[in-house]
Amino acid sequence: MGQTDLRPKGTRVDTLNADGTWDRLGSIALLLHQAATQVWSDADRSAADSPLHDLGLGVYLAHSQASALLPDDYELPDVDEDPELEERTPLQLLTEAEELTRPLPLHRPDLVHGSQLVVDLCDLIREARGLGY
């Protein structure tokens, strides 16, 4: 799987400080936004009752969960139209997002809903596999 470093260039991710956590969450939000866009694009080419509509909404809501964990003043890393991001499948994007959640300090009060995000991502990955991604 091709990988793209979504972090701002020249910035070392230090997971001991909050900024490392926010960058990680920001990358998760970006990946999930891209995954939702792609699933919906596939859904729009399918029937109106395709289960892809449901999957797309689930991914977009997970994106909103990740975004809601970010501080109000946080600005996402700049990855406008990253061609590598567009080349990845929704399953690859979801998997990368799940991998990025692993080091999140879920015990912190501001990340209290992180566990639910993890469970939802694992469910979405299983569902995406089941739908042929």
Place this chain on the structure above:
Amino acid sequence: MATDLRPAYADIDEELFDVDQIPMTSRDVRSVGEMLFDVDYLARQLLMDVDGDAAGTLLRSWPTMVAAAEDLWASLPGRRPAVDERDRTITSLSAQAATIEASLSGRTAWPGQGPTSPRIDQMTQTFLNAASLVRRYGAEIRHEQPDTHRDLEAARTRIMHGLYLTAHAVNVALHEHGRDRVNDARSAGRRIHLAQRHSPYAIAPTGVWIDRISACENTARSYLTDRFAQALAGEAMRPAEDPGRLAQALANWDIQTHRALARDLKPSNILLISRTQGLIAGASMVLVDAAATAGVLERSDRLVPAIADAGRSWSNLASRWGDLAPPGARLEEPLARAAAEVRAAYRQVTHDKTTLASPEVIARRPGLPQAVRATLRAIEAGSELAVVVAEKAAAPDLIGPARALSRRAHNDVEAGMATPPAEGDVVWVSPTDIFAKRLVPLPPPVAETLREASDATIDATSSASAVSTLHQREAMAATHDWDPALRGKTVPEAGRPPIATSTGPRR
């Protein structure tokens, strides 16, 4: 972004788990923190891979895992001598798991005696190793210090997180197992009595285990989401089997969309509204099909095509609003919660966990008549919502990312969807704005097609609304017949009055 981030787990080990703080044994070189992260990793893999075949082995393994987790929990230093509020969840979980173990012991009926799950066994052993390590060296830890106190809280969270993920995985496996049994019975031509609770596949003998594992899952989740007090009061979750759940979810969605649209709303929220309306249309088609199978509705040549048209128009509109919604955009929280509940409530009726159920299975769901009424009412209400959403498309101050709008403008003109410029090729968005990744006003072709997509949505949803109104009365009568409590009573007209298709100016 690294693919394998497992080494990064150790990066955030805190003082309690630092290898300098707790010496490592020769047998297991992991720190306690690394062990807990390994449990997390294994639980995630389990949840992503789980299927119905594993249900029995997972169920047999669950009580031992909880016991090991409780052992580790008890080994953590700083435990208060009296009853400790923060221990209540693990104590409750342990009691639930112990009764499961007692029920499984000596049982010959499913799941019977047999192997356990290697993945859960590995997690269990990891908990035990961690407990052993902490007991050996925990006395040296100054647990009253703030950093250590925080580390202990982190350890408890990680333990409960692993249990939550695993309980959820066992629950998914049990549902899948029930589904496999239903499918096997149908293939063999045997009749099978579908369940009335949780999902149609929560059949005997798995249904009772789903109840018990769901209780464990809810207990673990309550610790993690800080809803412990509500969980104790029995208010943390709406019962999944509540047949009125979809009606309530859709009613709340109606309220939240109107509240949100009454304000100046960001495109990300309009995207969410449009996509959720698309989901409502798609799920309504599934429910109408199942209702026809069940005899709740007569098959109609008009209803499903009209709803499908409405769904497609919402999706087309949503894809255009999606151009204006950047990644990371915040959603209005009540709106996002309402959308999530709509999705969950539909899935309760139309899905078995992550899989769409067949119309025959949905047709036997106990809450189907109420669900059909609710979904038809939502389709009926969709036309009014389309009008309000269309007003947002006419706002003169809409802006979006330069590159996405440039591409959309070019594509719409190329496809003949927007009026071609008289002067030939036009650069709709300046390359400077694209390069600088600025937010720019909508180019004329994009504004034009957004308005046209909004008008098309009004038209499609008005047609669906009109047909839905007719069928709603039929569904209400069917509910009346199905529900003994309603027989002989007058059923009031539900929902809002039907909306006439407008023939005049739309806005």
